[in-house]
Each structure stands twice: as structure tokens, then as C-alpha cells.
Amino acid sequence: MSALFVVSTGPGDTALLAPRAREVIAASSDLVAYGLYLDLLPDLCADKQHHDLPLGQEIERARLALNLAAAGKTTALMSSGDIGIYAMATLVFELLDRQLQGLEDHPEWLDVNIEVVPGISAMQAGASRVGAMLGHDFCTISLSDLLTPWQTIEKRLHSAGQGDFVVSFYNPVSKKRDWQLNTARDILLQYRPAATPVLLGRQLTRDDETIRMLTLAELDAKDVDMFTLVSVGNSESRHISYSGVHGEQQWIYTPRGYRKKL
Amino acid sequence: MSALFVVSTGPGDTALLAPRAREVIAASSDLVAYGLYLDLLPDLCADKQHHDLPLGQEIERARLALNLAAAGKTTALMSSGDIGIYAMATLVFELLDRQLQGLEDHPEWLDVNIEVVPGISAMQAGASRVGAMLGHDFCTISLSDLLTPWQTIEKRLHSAGQGDFVVSFYNPVSKKRDWQLNTARDILLQYRPAATPVLLGRQLTRDDETIRMLTLAELDAKDVDMFTLVSVGNSESRHISYSGVHGEQQWIYTPRGYRKKL
Numbered sequence: 245m246s247a248l249f250v251v252s253t254g255p256g257d258t259a260l261l262a263p264r265a266r267e268v269i270a271a272s273s274d275l276v277a278y279g280l281y282l283d284l285l286p287d288l289c290a291d292k293q294h295h296d297l298p299l300g301q302e303i304e305r306a307r308l309a310l311n312l313a314a315a316g317k318t319t320a321l322m323s324s325g326d327i328g329i330y331a332m333a334t335l336v337f338e339l340l341d342r343q344l345q346g347l348e349d350h351p352e353w354l355d356v357n358i359e360v361v362p363g364i365s366a367m368q369a370g371a372s373r374v375g376a377m378l379g380h381d382f383c384t385i386s387l388s389d390l391l392t393p394w395q396t397i398e399k400r401l402h403s404a405g406q407g408d409f410v411v412s413f414y415n416p417v418s419k420k421r422d423w424q425l426n427t428a429r430d431i432l433l434q435y436r437p438a439a440t441p442v443l444l445g446r447q448l449t450r451d452d453e454t455i456r457m458l459t460l461a462e463l464d465a466k467d468v469d470m471f472t473l474v475s476v477g478n479s480e481s482r483h484i485s486y487s488g489v490h491g492e493q494q495w496i497y498t499p500r501g502y503r504k505k506l
Numbered sequence: 507m508s509a510l511f512v513v514s515t516g517p518g519d520t521a522l523l524a525p526r527a528r529e530v531i532a533a534s535s536d537l538v539a540y541g542l543y544l545d546l547l548p549d550l551c552a553d554k555q556h557h558d559l560p561l562g563q564e565i566e567r568a569r570l571a572l573n574l575a576a577a578g579k580t581t582a583l584m585s586s587g588d589i590g591i592y593a594m595a596t597l598v599f600e601l602l603d604r605q606l607q608g609l610e611d612h613p614e615w616l617d618v619n620i621e622v623v624p625g626i627s628a629m630q631a632g633a634s635r636v637g638a639m640l641g642h643d644f645c646t647i648s649l650s651d652l653l654t655p656w657q658t659i660e661k662r663l664h665s666a667g668q669g670d671f672v673v674s675f676y677n678p679v680s681k682k683r684d685w686q687l688n689t690a691r692d693i694l695l696q697y698r699p700a701a702t703p704v705l706l707g708r709q710l711t712r713d714d715e716t717i718r719m720l721t722l723a724e725l726d727a728k729d730v731d732m733f734t735l736v737s738v739g740n741s742e743s744r745h746i747s748y749s750g751v752h753g754e755q756q757w758i759y760t761p762r763g764y765r766k767k768l
Binding site for chain 1: 516519520521522523524525526529588590591592595596597598599600602603606616617618619620622623624625626627630631633634635637638639640641642643644645646647648652653654655658661662664665666668669670671744746748749750751752755757759760761762763764
């Protein structure tokens with residue numbers, strides 16, 4: 245029996261890792277993942293065959309996972325957050341589709357039993373750390389123009405602005421890419437107030453987590469790196485702060501409706 | 507010490523419940539939730555004080571949770587999926603905001619220590635059951651016009667269409683509401699092909715789960731109830747099927763990029 249588990253490892257803290265993810269990793273002999281994901285789960289990942297391909301070799305990683313599973317190794321293909329959201333899961337199905345189209349020569353892939361295990365994505369970890377930022381309609385936009393033309397991304401930014409969606413940016417910057425985030429900010433500023441709350445969540449739920457709350461006008465790519473989630477509120481999102489017995493508290497929430505405007 | 511845990515219980519299957527959610531429920535003396543959520547976790551919820559308010563009394567439920575916590579009861583306010591997504595979390599912060607604005611008379615609420623525990627939402631459970639439907643930019647839209655004017659929802663549907671986002675509908679229908687979903691379908695059909703893959707996921711990850719894959723043209727409110735997630739692919743999403751040793755397989759995936767169009 246050929247089994248491939250396509251497994252989400254969540255935002256970082258293992259207290260947010262689904263028991264099902266833990267189960268299927270434990271059941272696997274072979275793990276395909278970035279090394280840094282495996283480091284998060286040292287107990288679980290010991291005594292397994294690790295297959296660590298460099299960043300950028302995503303297709304090769306999906307192909308390797310299918311090949312291992314087809315060869316009879318119970319295999320877990322892992323990535324952080326939700327593996328179905330801007331991550332490895334879709335590549336597995338793209339490869340199966342290519343096989344069906346005659347573009348690959350791996351009929352054995354079609355005999356692999358596949359289970360996808362969902363997980364908590366960065367936008368959810370971020371929203372929960374600052375309260376309830378995703379309390380109403382929201383969207384996600386990847387700012388990477390490696391595989392999506394910039395004009396498509398730009399159109400989508402305008403749509404997000406027009407529709408007044410809460411927006412979470414994935415891949416906001418990279419070592420070689422830094423102008424897109426400020427352009428995205430400027431587009432959203434055409435549609436929502438400069439004071440709109442923004443969350444910068446870096447290394448969310450991990451030991452070195454940092455959380456910053458600022459305004460859309462203050463958002464700047466220089467404060468953001470590859471490990472940062474950027475979420476922008478909608479026109480009704482609120483940033484509140486107060487002092488209580490637990491000290492200074494700050495939250496961002498997005499109301500569940502537009503009742504105040506009626 | 508006054509503690510309020512705002513807890514996501516995930517899509518249904520307890521194998522997808524975060525360990526942190528389990529921990530904080532165990533640590534609580536008082537649970538505020540619909541009865542049906544408590545039924546999912548009989549072991550965990552026994553020997554606790556249950557506060558079960560009827561559907562529709564969401565504000566009262568959030569208020570009760572804050573009051574219990576402020577009175578020194580360690581309290582868990584629970585809802586299914588991700589409590590931060592179209593659920594109870596945002597109401598807690600709306601109440602705190604009302605207190606800060608002088609619209610409530612509960613200064614003791616500001617001394618409650620609040621932790622929000624994120625969870626796997628229905629759209630993620632659905633996407634994982636059919637492969638990788640959320641593989642590229644997506645949005646969520648609630649079709650309930652109880653708190654959001656229909657004209658705002660309609661504008662958002664057009665934005666989702668123009669931006670070619672994968673769209674997940676929350677609150678697609680209710681006992682008193684059934685025309686919105688077909689109107690939403692007709693709007694999206696202005697922007698994407700009639701053959702666009704659609705997922706209907708009912709009671710996702712539960713014992714009585716049903717999964718249907720159809721096309722946007724075939725989507726009809728008569729096949730959808732309050733327990734159904736409706737996700738609509740983008741213009742590039744693919745529905746594939748084949749036979750292998752595990753029988754007939756069907757998947758929907760959304761490619762990670764728009765490379766084919768270049």
C-alpha cells in the first residue's frame with residue numbers, strides 16, 4: 245500500500261499542531277520537508293529518513309514525495325502553516341494532472357493513496373494574537389511575482405480594495421523583492437483610511453515571535469521580512485488599547501457587520 | 507486572576523483540534539458554547555459548568571463569557587471552526603471597545619486576561635478533503651445580510667470575480683434565506699467559466715460528512731444547507747479524476763501560479 249500524507253505543521257508552536265498531523269508523521273518512514281520544519285518537531289522526526297531539498301526546489305520536492313510513496317515508503321510531505329495555502333499540496337495534484345495529460349511517465353503515482361491534513365495558517369495565528377482581525381470577509385494575496393504576473397497581482401489588489409476585504413499578504417518580500425509591498429500599500433490607501441490597522445507578525449507563535457500593530461500609512465517594506473505576516477484591516481477594523489491589572493493591552497478586531505453604517 | 511479563553515474547536519473531528527484548545531478547555535471551570543459543540547468533546551466537557559444560550563444570542567453569549575471571567579471563573583468561550591472567522595471572538599473585542607467608549611458599565615472586563623486560540627476553519631477542512639483548492643489567492647464572503655447590507659455583499663462578489671479569487675461562502679443559506687447563493691453564483695459566472703469547479707462540503711470531517719464536486723453552473727441553493735461549506739475555484743482551478751488501485755479518485759486543485767497564461 246502506497247501512502248502519501250501531505251501534512252500541515254501549523255504556524256510553529258506544537259501546541260497548535262493537529263493530533264492527526266502528529267499521527268501521520270509518526271506513521272511515516274520518510275519525511276520530505278525543509279530542515280527547519282523538522283527542527284520544530286525533534287521528538288517526532290527522529291528515526292525517520294529525511295529528504296531535505298533546498299528552497300526553490302518545490303516541484304522536485306513534490307515529485308520526490310510521490311516517487312517515495314509509489315515505491316512503497318509511507319511518506320509525509322510537510323510544510324508549515326496550512327500546506328494547502330500557498331504551499332506544497334497543490335504541486336502534488338499538479339503533478340498528478342500532468343501524468344493524466346501524458347506529460348509525465350509515472351503511472352504508479354495514480355496508485356498512491358493521498359491524505360491532506362489541514363493546519364492553522366499564519367493569518368489565523370496572527371489574527372488570534374491580536375484579537376479578531378479576520379472577523380469579517382477577508383482575502384489573501386501573495387505578492388510573489390515569480391509565477392503570477394505583476395499585472396494580475398495589481399488587479400487583485402484593486403479588487404481587494406474595492407471589496408473592502410481584510411487582506412493578508414503572503415510572501416510580502418524576499419531577498420530580491422522589496423518594492424511590491426509598498427506598491428500594495430499605496431493601492432489599498434486609495435480605498436481605505438490611512439489609519440486602518442495593520443498587523444506585522446514575525447515568527448508567529450514561536451519563541452522569537454514579535455507582534456507590531458501600526459497603521460496602513462506607516463506600513464513599510466523595510467520593517468518586513470520573509471518570516472513576517474502582514475495583515476491589513478478593512479475600513480471598519482479597530483485598534484483598541486487600555487490598561488488593566490494585566491498591564492497595557494492592545495487588540496485589533498474587525499466587526500462582524502456593517503451595522504454602524506446603516 | 508480573571509481568565510477568558512476564546513477557543514476554536516476546529517471543523518469537527520477531534521483529531522484536528524489543537525492541543526492548546528484542549529489544554530485551555532481542561533483548565534476552565536465554565537464553558538460558554540452551543541450545546542452541539544460541547545457534544546463533540548464529551549470527555550473534555552464533563553464536570554464543567556455549561557452555559558448554553560440559543561442560536562441568535564451571540565452578543566449575550568460574549569457578554570456572559572466576559573462576566574463569568576470577570577467574576578473569577580476561568581471561562582472558555584467556544585465555537586467550531588476558527589472562532590476568529592465569522593464567529594464569537596470579534597464580539598468579545600466589540601464589547602471591550604463599547605466599554606472603552608462608555609457604552610457599557612463593566613470596567614471589570616478590562617482586567618480579564620484574554621487568550622484567543624485559533625483553529626482550522628471549514629474552508630481549510632474542505633480544501634484538504636478534495637486536494638488543494640486554496641492553492642492560490644482566495645477570499646471568504648458571508649452571504650448573511652443580517653448585519654451587512656446586501657449591496658455591500660454584492661459589491662464584494664463583483665470584486666471577488668474581478669480579482670479571480672477562489673471564493674468560500676460562509677452562511678450560504680439559512681432557513682429564511684435562500685436566494686443569495688444563486689445570485690452569488692450568477693455574479694461569479696460573469697467573471698469565470700461555467701465549468702469552474704465547486705465544492706459542497708457538508709458536516710466536514712464528521713461521521714456524516716458528504717463531499718460533492720460540481721461545476722459553477724450546476725451550483726444551486728437547493729443542494730446547500732447551513733452545515734455546508736461552498737467553495738468556488740478560480741479560473742485556473744482544475745477538477746481531475748482517475749482510477750487507481752484505491753478506486754476512483756477525484757481532486758480539485760488551484761495551481762500556485764498563472765504560468766500557463768504567460
